[in-house]
Amino acid sequence: MWPDLIQKAKDGGLDAIETYIFWDRHEPVQRQYNFSGNLDFVKFFKLIQEAGLYAIMRIGPYACAEWNYGGFPLWLHNIPGIELRTDNQVYKNEMQIFTTKIVNVAKEANLFASQGGPILLAQIENEYGDIMWNYKDAGKAYVKWCAQMALAQNIGVPWIMCQQPDAPQPIINTCNGYYCHNFKPNNLKSPKMFTENWIGWFQKWGERVPHRSAEDSAFSVARFFQNGGVLNNYYMYHGGTNFGRTAGGPYMTTSYNYDAPIDEYGNLNQPKWGHLKQLHAAIKLGENVLTNYISITTQIWAMGSHLQHMLIPLAQDFVT
Numbered sequence: 048m049w050p051d052l053i054q055k056a057k058d059g060g061l062d063a064i065e066t067y068i069f070w071d072r073h074e075p076v077q078r079q080y081n082f083s084g085n086l087d088f089v090k091f092f093k094l095i096q097e098a099g100l101y102a103i104m105r106i107g108p109y110a111c112a113e114w115n116y117g118g119f120p121l122w123l124h125n126i127p128g129i130e131l132r133t134d135n136q137v138y139k140n141e142m143q144i145f146t147t148k149i150v151n152v153a154k155e156a157n158l159f160a161s162q163g164g165p166i167l168l169a170q171i172e173n174e175y176g177d178i179m180w181n182y183k184d185a186g187k188a189y190v191k192w193c194a195q196m197a198l199a200q201n202i203g204v205p206w207i208m209c210q211q212p213d214a215p216q217p218i219i220n221t222c223n224g225y226y227c228h229n230f231k232p233n234n235l236k237s238p239k240m241f242t243e244n245w246i247g248w249f250q251k252w253g254e255r256v257p258h259r260s261a262e263d264s265a266f267s268v269a270r271f272f273q274n275g276g277v278l279n280n281y282y283m284y285h286g287g288t289n290f291g292r293t294a295g296g297p298y299m300t301t302s303y304n305y306d307a308p309i310d311e312y313g314n315l316n317q318p319k320w321g322h323l324k325q326l327h328a329a330i331k332l333g334e335n336v337l338t339n340y341i342s343i344t345t346q347i348w349a350m351g352s353h354l355q356h357m358l359i360p361l362a363q364d365f366v367t
Contacts, residue, residue, distance in 0.1 A: 068088060100165065129141075174210040
């Protein structure tokens, strides 16, 4: 389905595609990796590039995404002395090994924009700022370590952390939610990014099917760009199905339709898909004005010794 979904995204006016990298799928057994079939992210990113689009890679390796165990492999739980997502050396060792493995696979395939590939941004961790208070000083130390570990990968493109107000520089902190027009990065030189514009919501057993109108979705996007935004990512533009026991809980269905513009089965969800397509066309007509907003006139990619200066069109992307 990848070529069809990518083409429908492009036809809908998107410029980039964002995707998670699920640790539990790629390393189901410790040090035994799987990059075959629908886990072949190299092929996926190359198809994106062939379609003339960019990509954003969310390594995590914690993903959440209403996914079983948040995307962690179950074997991680059984390692003696491990504490997940905190300043724990056992966990950090495993996280660094997996992150480095994914980065190296991507580098070998020349997937980063600094190598001529499609990947413009990479994400480390996921919405940790929402729970960091539970870990106190250990949480703060963990965030700093995540940033240092990610930057040491030398991928040549910026790293982001979503929902992380204290993201260490030059990591870019980004916003998730229904509306992010009032969000401001913690560094005035950083671009204002909306990494999860919740286009709907996930489905639980016994609850009504979630719905967000096309009009409200479009209003959220337009107001974000009006207020200096440079990237809006739809969560989800296509969600698909979480087969087997991959769906998280409690009471989460296997459907991850999310009222997305492309539905669970790959069909266009009208009027949402068409309404947003028209919005994207309108926004791009005013791109030169919107990108001259006072808070983003700086060279947004010149933020580190291993980064390449880049300026791309306003990005509309989706998660798959």
